[in-house]
Amino acid sequence: MKVSExxxxxxxxxxxxxxKGTRRLTVARVLGTVDADGMEVLCLDRLVHNHYESEMDGWHVAGAVTTLLSRPIGPVPAKAH
Incomplete structure (x- = not known):
């Protein structure tokens, strides 16, 4: 799978x-959040990822009809430049 910038x-x-590389901004509503097994999961109302993407901006992405964003609960790690 691919990690998208x-x-x-x-x-x-x-x-x-x-x-990155586009002016387009995708907006989705958060339908709900779940904190389980040390993971924070956001359930969105639409797809914001492509089928070949597995990670976006530190979030793991999944879903066929809507996007589920998940990441470990805790401080957000600093991005490497």
Whole structure:
């Protein structure tokens, strides 16, 4: 699978995805959140990833109809430049 270069921003009930190299911004509503087994999972109302992508901006992505974003609970690791 592929890791995509993009920026994911989580706001109050929404998630935005800005992909590198484009002006397009994808916005999705958060349908719910789950904290289980040390993972934070956000359930979105639409697909924001492509079928070949497995990770976006530190989030693992999955889903066929809607996107599930997941990452370990805790401090967000600093990005390597």
């Amino acid at each position: 993009c920026a994911i921003s989580v706001g109050d009930g929404i998630v935005t995805v800005k992909r």
